Amino acid sequence: MGEQILTYTLGQKLYLNVTNRCTNNCLFCIRHTPGGIGYNLWLEREPSVEEVIRAIKDPLAYREVVFCGYGEPLMRLELVREVASWLKKRGAAVRINTNGQANLLYGQNIVPALKGLVDAVSISLNAHAEDVYRKVCRPVFGEKAYGAVLEFARACVGEIPKVVLTAVEWPEVDMQKCREIAHGLGAEFRPRHFVGG
Numbered sequence: 301m302g303e304q305i306l307t308y309t310l311g312q313k314l315y316l317n318v319t320n321r322c323t324n325n326c327l328f329c330i331r332h333t334p335g336g337i338g339y340n341l342w343l344e345r346e347p348s349v350e351e352v353i354r355a356i357k358d359p360l361a362y363r364e365v366v367f368c369g370y371g372e373p374l375m376r377l378e379l380v381r382e383v384a385s386w387l388k389k390r391g392a393a394v395r396i397n398t399n400g401q402a403n404l405l406y407g408q409n410i411v412p413a414l415k416g417l418v419d420a421v422s423i424s425l426n427a428h429a430e431d432v433y434r435k436v437c438r439p440v441f442g443e444k445a446y447g448a449v450l451e452f453a454r455a456c457v458g459e460i461p462k463v464v465l466t467a468v469e470w471p472e473v474d475m476q477k478c479r480e481i482a483h484g485l486g487a488e489f490r491p492r493h494f495v496g497g
């Protein structure tokens with residue numbers, strides 16, 4: 301598959317690039333920025349489980365291994381499960397960065413399928429209200445999406461050891477309300493700076 305970048309490092313963490321697909325089209329998505337994060341993460345073809353594992357090499361060389369993007373990793377739920385299982389058997393710390401729409405996408409609660417395979421989940425909340433979410437994240441699921449993200453977060457709390465809701469600092473987004481929503485769900489909150497532009 302040539303020069304495709306399946307893994308990249310930021311600090312002591314290894315990030316896995318398993319799909320470019322996503323059910324959102326956020327205004328601030330790094331996919332819209334010319335240079336992205338400095339790596340070309342566009343995939344000509346989505347990698348297999350074996351290809352991702354081969355690209356990881358030594359998972360214990362990193363503080364954490366993160367399923368991330370360009371794109372929504374849980375679009376590839378089975379691959380995430382298989383690679384996470386491989387990582388956990390080797391003692392790695394595993395996180396998923398997700399838009400939180402997987403239960404809506406699959407029409408069922410997929411959180412039990414991640415239990416024991418994932419140490420942390422970082423869910424993009426990105427808005428304090430449904431109409432703001434639709435405007436900023438432009439979900440293909442329309443007005444169903446925001447409630448589904450909240451439900452997903454609720455389903456993760458108590459099942460996944462660490463649950464963090466995040467929001468990108470963006471003009472229409474009330475970060476304080478996002479923080480309150482996260483804490484109300486029993487999750488942590490982490491504001492993120494817009495890195496595109």
Ligand code: SF4
Nearest residue numbers: 322324325326329371
């Ligand atoms: S959820 Fe993430 S990958 Fe999907 S469009 Fe938004 S910023 Fe991009």
